[in-house]
Amino acid sequence: MPIDFDLTPEQHKLKDVAREFALEVLRPAAEYADRLPDAQDAFRAMRPVYAEAAALGYPAMFLPRDYGGGGASNVDFLLAIEELCAVDPGFPTVLLVNGLALLPLLWFGSDDQRDTWLPRAAADTTGDFLAGWVVSERGGTANFDHPSPQAGIQLVADRRPGGDYVLNGEKHWPCNAGGWDLQGADVNVCVVRTDRAKGGKEALSAVVVERGTPGVSYEVIDKMAHRTCQNVTMTFRNVRVPEDALLARGDGDLLVNRNFTWSAPIASIAAVAVARGAYEFALKWARTYTGAGSGPIINHQAVGNLLTEVAAKIEAGRYLCWKAAHYLDRHPGEGHALGGMNKTFCGDLMQSVVFDCMRIVGVNALDRKFPMEKAYRESMVFPLYDAGNLAMQRRRSWGVMADPSFTPDVFADGRPLAFTRAMEGYGTVSDVDGR
The missing domain is CATH 1.20.140.10 (Butyryl-CoA Dehydrogenase, subunit A, domain 3)
Structure with missing residues (x-):
């Protein structure tokens, strides 16, 4: 039977390195950050840990080698994540959300979008680059694909003459999205409604919102747990993005x-x-x-x-x-x-x-x-x-x-x-x- 639970030598090494990192680097920082009263301070306190994780390649280990990533399998990523989460599950969520933001670009993005963002994320060895996955809203995520345009995703992207899109609405709970300084992650991949007249199986798309895009504001959510990662309320007021920022049109x-x-x-x-x-x-x-x-x-x-x-x-x-x-x-x-x-x-x-x-x-x-x-x-x-x-x-x-x-x-x-x-x-x- 082709069933084998034995780890390869490379996987044993991956597990051992992740466990050492978790116990010696992550644990003391997470214990300190978890007790900080300010949620954003707690997140920022993890930046040196993120820098060391970046030096080990964790934030991009799931990206293909063709784009500079680690080329790790899903099983490999799980081996590392288990060791980190056994010490603190909040910080590895930062790594997970990098994947939730970057992999849609790999799967649904244009060649230009992939070539712009994936090598940049993979090349970061200092812990500066963050990516945000922006989907949930105050009404929740469960019925995002509701057939009525009055339900589900309500962050609307209206196309303007010339091809640009203007975004208005609010997202609630996105992780990493505010960035280390609340000026935005380097890239936020946002699920939006691109057709006001259709339901969620036809009207949804995604847009790339770069750091520093005018009209976006961030308010940190103070959580009882997972305090070593950041969640925010993200508000869009007449946020203009170019036409080539769109991906997965109608396939959101x-x-x-x-x-x-x-x-x-x-x-x-x-x-x-x-x-x-x-x-x-x-x-x-x-x-x-x-x-x-x-x-x-x-x-x-x-x-x-x-x-x-x-x-x-x-x-x-x-x-x-x-x-x-x-x-x-x-x-x-x-x-x-x-x-x-x-x-x-x-x-x-x-x-x-x-x-x-x-x-x-x-x-x-x-x-x-x-x-x-x-x-x-x-x-x-x-x-x-x-x-x-x-x-x-x-x-x-x-x-x-x-x-x-x-x-x-x-x-x-x-x-x-x-x-x-x-x-x-x-x-x-x-x-x-x-x-």
Whole structure:
């Protein structure tokens, strides 16, 4: 059987280097930044860490070598991300969002757009370059492809005489978008409505908004977790961009779905990593803490049984992530249902693991000198972000499974399964023509 869970020597090295970076560089900076009262200060405090990550090639390791990137597979990227997220899941989100912004340029962009932005991102070894993925709005992301023009994406790009587009509206929660100084990321890839009269399966596109473009303002969101990455409210007031800034015209819905499919196993392995961090601490605690008894609490059956369940969940989650990433490596642009199932399974699994680990540690889990308090806060993020477990992720999986082309063994057999518009929006509202 062509199934092999052994890592190559190169992958072992990648994992070891990422773990060393996480423990020696990321951990002390993240612990400091997490406690800063100002959200933007917390993000800026991570800039030296980002510079060291850039020197290792992490912010562009997923880009093809043809553009100067690392050429890493999805599985390779997961190996590095797990090590970073086991220490702090906020900072690796900065790396993830670079991918969410740059890969649409690779998949849907023009030659000029790819040649302009991808080599520039890959060449950054000092941590100056940031890219933002700008899709979510205050109304949410779940129904971005709604068939009515009055619903879904409402950041509107109107074409003016001469070909330029003028953007008006607001985006809520984009990561990296404000840049280190709140003057904007180097490039923001923004999902927009380019036709006011059509629904989300025909009217959406994306535009590239460069740093310093007039009319864009940024307000930082103060979050309870993931404080080492930046989220903002981004407001557009008569923002003018050139015609050649447009990409995926009329295919913005397909872009969004493909993007969140790519990110799903990454967000999933991040959730597994948070669970792993909690488990590692709880295991060490159980081996040494006596609870005023005669021996370590791991000798008690209840604790041993719970740790066994926790360890099994982490192993299962990790291998589902590897399976999803491997499928995406073999079938680029596909795997939407598998990615959605991966994200929802691991995000929900992780919360139960963190809670069980807190029960093992007991009341001391509430003490901020221990990592459990932060693990609990961070665990709240994963079912909510990256398209949301109750929103897009389950809906996309549902839509694929409802399609006649889907069979229950398609992923077990590793067969390709193309995602089509017929799989969008299932279970929420029908298209205007009844489909």
